[in-house]
Amino acid sequence: xxxxxxxxxxxxxxxxxxxxxxxxxxxxxxxxxxxxxxxxxxxxxxxxxxxxxxxxxxxxxxxxxxxxxxxxxxxxxxxxxxxxxxxxxxxxxxxxxxxxxxxxxxxxxxxxxxxxxxxxxxxxxxxxxxxxxxxxxxxxxxxxxxxxxxxxxxxxxxxxxxxxxxxxxxxxxxxxxxxxxxxxxxxxxxxxxxxxxxxxxxxxxxxxxxxxxxxxxxxxxxxxxxxxxxxxxxxxxxxxxxxxxxxxxxxxxxxxxxxxxxxxxxxxxxxxxxxxxxxxxxxxxxxxxxxxxxxxxxxxxxxxxxxxxxxxxxxxxxxxxxxxxxxxxxxxxxxxxxxxxxxxxxxxxxxxxxxxxxxxxxxxxxxxxxxxxxxxxxxxxxxxxxxxxxxxxxxxxxxxxxxxxxxxxxxxxxxxxxxxxxxxxxxxx
Numbered sequence: 001x002x003x004x005x006x007x008x009x010x011x012x013x014x015x016x017x018x019x020x021x022x023x024x025x026x027x028x029x030x031x032x033x034x035x036x037x038x039x040x041x042x043x044x045x046x047x048x049x050x051x052x053x054x055x056x057x058x059x060x061x062x063x064x065x066x067x068x069x070x071x072x073x074x075x076x077x078x079x080x081x082x083x084x085x086x087x088x089x090x091x092x093x094x095x096x097x098x099x100x101x102x103x104x105x106x107x108x109x110x111x112x113x114x115x116x117x118x119x120x121x122x123x124x125x126x127x128x129x130x131x132x133x134x135x136x137x138x139x140x141x142x143x144x145x146x147x148x149x150x151x152x153x154x155x156x157x158x159x160x161x162x163x164x165x166x167x168x169x170x171x172x173x174x175x176x177x178x179x180x181x182x183x184x185x186x187x188x189x190x191x192x193x194x195x196x197x198x199x200x201x202x203x204x205x206x207x208x209x210x211x212x213x214x215x216x217x218x219x220x221x222x223x224x225x226x227x228x229x230x231x232x233x234x235x236x237x238x239x240x241x242x243x244x245x246x247x248x249x250x251x252x253x254x255x256x257x258x259x260x261x262x263x264x265x266x267x268x269x270x271x272x273x274x275x276x277x278x279x280x281x282x283x284x285x286x287x288x289x290x291x292x293x294x295x296x297x298x299x300x301x302x303x304x305x306x307x308x309x310x311x312x313x314x315x316x317x318x319x320x321x322x323x324x325x326x327x328x329x330x331x332x333x334x335x336x337x338x339x340x341x342x343x344x345x346x347x348x349x350x351x352x353x354x355x356x357x358x359x360x361x362x363x364x365x366x367x368x369x370x371x372x373x374x375x376x377x378x379x380x381x382x383x384x385x386x387x388x389x390x391x392x393x394x395x396x397x398x399x400x401x402x403x404x405x406x407x408x409x410x411x412x413x414x415x416x417x418x419x420x421x422x423x424x425x426x427x428x429x
Contacts, residue, residue, distance in 0.1 A: 006175035007142055014117050014143070021115060031280030034094025041112040044123030048088065048109055056085045056428050059130035061113055061144075064096040065317060066343065067136040070159055070214055072103045074134075077421055079107045085428070088128055092139075095317055102318065116141040125151060132427050137161050142180045149183040154427050156186045158420050159214050162197040163340060163361050170201050178202035185427075188420050191365040211423065212416030213366070215345045220325075228325030235308050237271065241328050241393055244273040246320060247342040248333035250281070252357075254288055255336060255382040257311070261292045262386060264310060267393055273323050275314040277333065277342075282315040289313070324350045328399055329392050331355045334362075336382060344370055348406035353399050355379060355388055369413075375405035 022039070029036035060075060062068040068091060075087055087108040089100045100110045114120035121143045132154045133144075138161060148155045162170075170177045181202035189195035190213040198208050232238065245256045253274065260272040276285060282298055289296040295309035299316050302308065314323060324330060330347035332354060334340060340362030347354050354376040360367040370376035379385040392399050 002175065003179045007146065007179070010142055010176050011118055014115065018115055018117065031278075032094045034097060037094070038112055042114055042120075043117070044114040044120035044127070046111050046124055046127040048111070048127050056082070057088070057128070057130050058085060058132045058134060058424070058428075059088045059090065059128050060108075060134045060136065061090045061139055062096055062100070062136045063091065063139050064093040065099050067091075067139065068096045068099045069103070069318075071134075071136045072100075073217070073417060074158065074214065074421060074424070075104055075108055077417065078424065081421075081425075088130070099318055113141075113144075116143045118143050118147070121147045125153065132156060132424065134158055134424060138166060140177075140180060142176055145180050145183050154185045155183065156188070156424060156427070157184060158188045158424070159416075160187050160189045160194060160198065161191075161213075161362075162189075162194045162201070163364070164197070165340065165361055167197045167201060174202070186423060188423055190416075193365060209423065211419040212413055213345075214417045214420060215343060216410060216413040217415070217417040218321075218345065218349060220321075220349055224322060224325065227322055231322070232326055234306060235302075236306060237308075237326060240269045240271050241267060242271045242273060242326055243329040243331065243389060243393075244275065244323055244327035244347075245331045246275045246324070246333055246347070247277045248274065249277055249337060249339055251337045252333055253285055256331070257288055257292055257294060259382060259386045259389065260311065261294060263389060263393065264294075266390070270310075270393070271308055272311045273314060273327060274311055275320055275323060275333075279315040279317060282313055285313050321346050321349075324352060327352060328396075329353055329355065329389065331385070331389075332360075335359045335378075336385070341367065344376060345410075348375065348410055351400075351403040351406055353377075353392055353402035354406075355385060357381070357385070369409045370406060373405045373409045375402050375409070 025035045060071045062071050079087060089104055089108045090111050090113040091097045091100055092113055097110060114124045125147055130153055133148050135157050137159050145155055184203055184207060187198050187203050187208045188211045189198060189208060192210050195208045195210045199205050264270050274285060286296055289311050294311050296311040296313055297309050299312060299314040324347050330352040332342050332344050334342045335357035338359050341356060341360035343363055344354050344366060356378050358378055358380050367376060377388055379388055
């Protein structure tokens with residue numbers, strides 16, 4: 001009874017919060033029109049009547065760009081192996097939707113996940129009619145999982161991660177989260193620490209497996225390498241050193257641009273590629289560069305250019321891995337501030353020496369492995385970051401040596417995509 005009461009109070013709070021959520025989406029639509037599009041989907045009015053008669057249907061739910069890109073290879077592998085299955089994908093953000101459409105529109109329907117209201121989730125599941133709901137990383141919603149449980153829909157969390165900070169947050173509302181965790185049919189955790197935290201939060205021990213991180217199975221395609229070479233030649237970067245500041249957040253860019261300002265005093269041809277986590281902030285970043293008297297250009301306006309200024313601001317989506325291919329050194333954002341960092345696997349694939357700040361708790365296991373291998377250095381603030389960048393720019397052999405240290409870490413962690421595929425197939429085959 002206490003469990004139902006807790007979830008009931010959560011649902012009441014969710015209904016009360018819904019109008020404010022709509023206002024917030026409308027406010028954010030100034031930066032991306034997709035926030036106000038498909039509003040009916042936010043309440044479960046999905047334009048889909050379910051899978052065909054007798055056809056197995058798998059629904060994947062991601063949040064935004066990162067989770068969608070993590071799920072895409074799995075959806076493709078399953079679609080290739082099971083021609084008679086159907087697929088759909090839901091996301092939370094319009095940028096995630098853009099990526100889902102770009103990478104999966106030929107094999108999967110795409111929609112927004114509704115607000116976590118009982119009525120909306122009932123409508124959503126009635127229209128989607130999945131046999132399995134596969135959620136990606138940490139995207140868990142109490143009413144969604146409860147409605148799946150009531151309908152006998154298997155719920156699975158793939159590539160699951162749970163940072164210490166997130167675990168503490170879940171623990172604070174345990175009357176809501178513990179019953180939700182107990183209803184999950186399978187959790188495929190990235191690391192043993194993630195697996196243990198899911199168990200501590202209420203998941204059944206025999207329903208939690210450690211299967212690794214599918215992002216280690218990303219491969220640099222010939223097409224991607226050719227694109228990187230094309231832009232390197234187009235922008236005449238052969239004689240310039242390039243560092244990339246990737247997935248940055250407010251509070252970091254001013255520090256990073258100031259570091260770049262100091263570095264170009266010694267390395268006048270140095271190029272900084274600045275990739276904000278939210279590209280709609282491009283005007284703000286242009287102004288920060290202007291305030292420091294740094295010349296800058298937007299990626300969206302440089303397609304025909306044959307050279308670049310001191311700072312390239314990437315205001316496009318889905319190209320981060322490409323721009324790692326143009327860099328000599330990578331800094332991973334969200335780590336100079338208490339955000340928790342971002343995934344360092346992609347720069348490791350390009351054999352880049354990697355620098356971060358001290359706040360990497362969202363990816364602590366991967367970060368620690370790369371630190372131990374010698375390819376990643378965590379800096380205790382912008383001062384140390386300036387020193388580390390300067391040292392690498394001064395010694396190109398050190399760049400190659402440290403970047404090459406990533407290969408052993410990548411090799412030791414590969415195979416997760418196949419392992420997780422077998423677990424998903426085990427529910428339906």
